[in-house]
Structures are given as C-alpha cells and as structure tokens.
Amino acid sequence: MSYENPGLPDVAVEDLLLYRLGGGFYRTYLATTGLTADERVLEFGCGGGTMSRHILARLGGDGRLTCVDISAFWMEKAMKRLSGDSRATFICGDITTTPLPDDEYDVIFIHIVLHDVPAADRKAIATALASHLAPGGRICIREPINRNHGMPPSEIRALMQAAGLVEVEGTAAASSSILFGHLFSGEFRRP
Ligand SMILES: C[S@@+](CC[C@H](N)C(=O)[O-])C[C@H]1O[C@@H](n2cnc3c(N)ncnc32)[C@H](O)[C@@H]1O
Incomplete structure (x- = not known):
C-alpha cells in the first residue's frame, strides 16, 4: 500500500481533514505566494485536487492550471471534484x-510531494520541473521537514x-500543522 494506491484511512483523512476541513491550511499558504489571477500554473502531484481547488479560487478567467499526478486513483478524484472548471x-x-x-x-507548485518521493529520484524531478518554467517563472514549494517524516530545507x-x-x-518560511508537523516553504526563480 502507498499514497499512490491508498487504503481507506488515507482516503478518509484526505477527504475529511484536507478537502472538507483543511481550507485554511491551503488558503493561508497560497496568500504568501503572491499568485496572481492570470498566471499559468503547473501543480506537480495534485493528489485529490485539494490544493488545485484553492489555486483555481485565486486564478481569474485568464489563469490556467495543469495538474499532474502519477496515481490514477487520485487523478480520478481530482477530475471528479474539479473537471467542471475549463481553466484546469x-x-x-x-x-x-x-x-x-x-x-x-x-x-x-510542489506542495507536500517531494519528501515522499525516493531521494534518488528528486534531482531528476527538480530538473524536469525547472525546464517547464518560463523565464522569470518560479517554483513555490512547501514540504514537511520533520526528522522522521520529511526532508531538510538544505536538500530542497x-x-x-x-x-x-x-x-x-x-x-523562506517555517510553519507547522497538526497533520504534517513542521514545514518549510520557499520560492525559487528561473533567472
Ligand atoms: C500528498 S499528495 C499531495 C497532494 C496535493 N499537492 C495537496 O497538497 O493537496 C502527493 C502526490 O504526489 C504524487 N506523486 C508522487 N510522485 C509523483 C511523480 N513522480 N509524478 C507525478 N505525481 C507524483 C502522488 O501520487 C500523490 O498523489
């Protein structure tokens, strides 16, 4: 069992604590990123689309969001929740x-994804993502940094x-949440 092929507890936690009750966790973070209404956005590892929903709420009619996830289960859930939105x-x-x-x-956006990816795969992912950025574009990342479940800011x-x-x-900022513990967030720009 993995998050890509989740069991019932993961599905229930995601639905109740993140999708239904977790709005503040996402909105507060997004407000710090300066995301503007007309931006073209890529979300790596959209999961069930909770972050995607809050990104779309900040985008206007000219904004666009591309959501990518390796898990057919989570992608289907995200599409069910958001596919009525022609910007996505x-x-x-x-x-x-x-x-x-x-x-x-x-x-x-890389939001609570990379720490769960095998360490050996992270460099190829960061390189692939950077190649998709427009000149001057930026990666906004937030990841858990706990010793037992997370990755250090120095590695990011x-x-x-x-x-x-x-x-x-x-x-660069530190925050914490009941569900994820200590978190690091930061932004990295393509020159
Ligand atoms: C914890 S979820 C994050 C969900 C979302 N970003 C949020 O904050 O609401 C991490 C997701 O990353 C996806 N993922 C992991 N490795 C991936 C890869 N190499 N390519 C695409 N998606 C990946 C997993 O399938 C999982 O759904």
Whole structure:
C-alpha cells in the first residue's frame, strides 16, 4: 500500500481533514505566494485536487492550471471534484516523463510531494520541473521537514540550485500543522 494506491484511512483523512476541513491550511499558504489571477500554473502531484481547488479560487478567467499526478486513483478524484472548471487540465503520469511544454509556466507548485518521493529520484524531478518554467517563472514549494517524516530545507535548496534556480530572498518560511508537523516553504526563480 502507498499514497499512490491508498487504503481507506488515507482516503478518509484526505477527504475529511484536507478537502472538507483543511481550507485554511491551503488558503493561508497560497496568500504568501503572491499568485496572481492570470498566471499559468503547473501543480506537480495534485493528489485529490485539494490544493488545485484553492489555486483555481485565486486564478481569474485568464489563469490556467495543469495538474499532474502519477496515481490514477487520485487523478480520478481530482477530475471528479474539479473537471467542471475549463481553466484546469488533468494529466495522469510521472512528472519526469509527461510531455509538458518547456519555458511555459509562470508558477509551479510542489506542495507536500517531494519528501515522499525516493531521494534518488528528486534531482531528476527538480530538473524536469525547472525546464517547464518560463523565464522569470518560479517554483513555490512547501514540504514537511520533520526528522522522521520529511526532508531538510538544505536538500530542497540544493535540488533547486542544481536545477538552475535561484532562491527568492525573503520567501523562506517555517510553519507547522497538526497533520504534517513542521514545514518549510520557499520560492525559487528561473533567472
Ligand atoms: C500528498 S499528495 C499531495 C497532494 C496535493 N499537492 C495537496 O497538497 O493537496 C502527493 C502526490 O504526489 C504524487 N506523486 C508522487 N510522485 C509523483 C511523480 N513522480 N509524478 C507525478 N505525481 C507524483 C502522488 O501520487 C500523490 O498523489
């Protein structure tokens, strides 16, 4: 069993604590990212579409959101929840092999995804994501940093730097949540 092929407890927690009751956790974070209404957004690892829903709430009519997830189960759930929204596109696949346009996206979100990916795969993912950023575009990342379940901010910074991105001054922040423990967030821009 894994999050990609979840059991009943994972499905219930996601639905109740994140999708139904977790709005504040997402809205508060998104407000810090400066996401604007007309941006072209890629969400890596959209899961059941909870973050996607809150991204769409901030986008206007000209904004676009592409959601990618490797899990057919979560992608189907995200599509059921959000497919009425013509600004959103859903692609089921591995982010490193999904054909997405280069130099395209203003913002790429990595929200509570990378720490669960095997460490050996993270560099290829960061490099693939950076190639999809428009010049001047940015990756906004938030990940748990707990010792027992998370990844250190130093690793996030090293991955982003190796992908050719530059940390945006003043964006690094620490927060915490009952569900995820201690979190790091930050933004990394393509020069
Ligand atoms: C915990 S969920 C995050 C959900 C969403 N970002 C949110 O915050 O509401 C992480 C998701 O990343 C997906 N994922 C993991 N590795 C992936 C990969 N290589 N390509 C695409 N999706 C991936 C998993 O299937 C899972 O649904």
